[in-house]
Amino acid sequence: MQQTTPIPLIRTICLIVLVGLNLRPSMAAIGPLVESIRRDVGLSFTQVSLLTTLPVIAMGLGCFVSATMTKRIGFNGVVTIALVVIALSDALHWFDLGFIGLLVAALGAGIGIALIQAVLPAFIKHSAGEKTPLLMGFYIAAIMGGAALSSAISPMVSHYxxxxxxxxxxxxLAFSGVVVWGMRTRVLPPPSQSRGAHVNFSDMARLPRFWSLAIFFGLGTAGYTCLLAWIPPTFTNLGWTETHAGLALSWLTAIQVIAGLVFPALAQRMGDRRPVLTLVLLLSVGGFVLLGMAPATTAWLATALLGLGIGGLFPLSLIITMDHADEPTLAGQLAAWVQGIGYLIASASPVVAGLLKDLMGGFEQAWLLLGAIFLGLVVMCLRFDKSQATQHLRTVSD
Structure with a gap:
């Protein structure tokens, strides 16, 4: 594999961070503003959940069209269009189009996010080689950082x-990404396009390991999407202000930034990803249980545990997926399809939590349910032995 010199690697990290910062504000800004949106537009919690669920569905479906788009307009073109779509979707909120406008903006942002998340893993693996976990850490940290910024700043902007x-x-921020990304060809070579590595989804879907990876990613992401949607309402339901509740989500996502850097680096050093995976899953279980049983008294501890757990799980889920293919293009295809199925699975979690809130008056049952699911993921992760990973895809990569 082509080795990357230090300067291009630094430039790549900076570019990935800028793009990553744009992949969560459209979703993370909703949670702290739920009460204001519900009051002005007149929505139930189930309806509000669609503002998180629709982008996640779009993120899932978009992963399946990214490969076709990349062939037609190239990698640079896909990322540029995706950033433009995110920017326009966000700007749509200025026109005050009510619930329909909120849904259209959520769907558009989800499509843009999906395209970027589908194509960037291949670019990262091509650029970083054996340092892929390190760059994935920066990438995920940037995603979490964008969520932290939006959840902290949006309530203050809303106030004024x-x-x-x-x-x-x-x-x-998305338009800034468009400008900088348009300059990338001056400082970075485009990722290589290995035509021989392309495989059909139908071939991949016949492999049990593909579905194990997709379900693992989907259930883990279900925890993240539910937190993104309902952490602030959980605390406003306890009497907190929107700004205070938004800071709770910012606290959680700020810790996710740290976890997104530390745990992938630790996994790279250890080689075997399973001990680190088990640790982040158990941290998540502890956070969900505390949030479900004593949210008022353990708010900051519960969100800290969830920040560490979910923040480490997200990049590690992608890393163990890409461990199954040595060739960057094949690894990128696998990551895109795993994300596609996974996000479709995860899209149900905000709706289920919203329904439980409407029916039972609180989110505690949803958090306890997620704790049980993550305990099941601990058992599931023991199967992901890196030393044997590539053997599971040998039939499609030969």
């Missing part, structure tokens, strides 16, 4: 300019 502006301003 209204919730519409608080959602729309993140289009400015």
């Amino acid at each position: 300019l209204g919730w519409e502006s608080a959602l729309a301003i993140w289009g400015i």
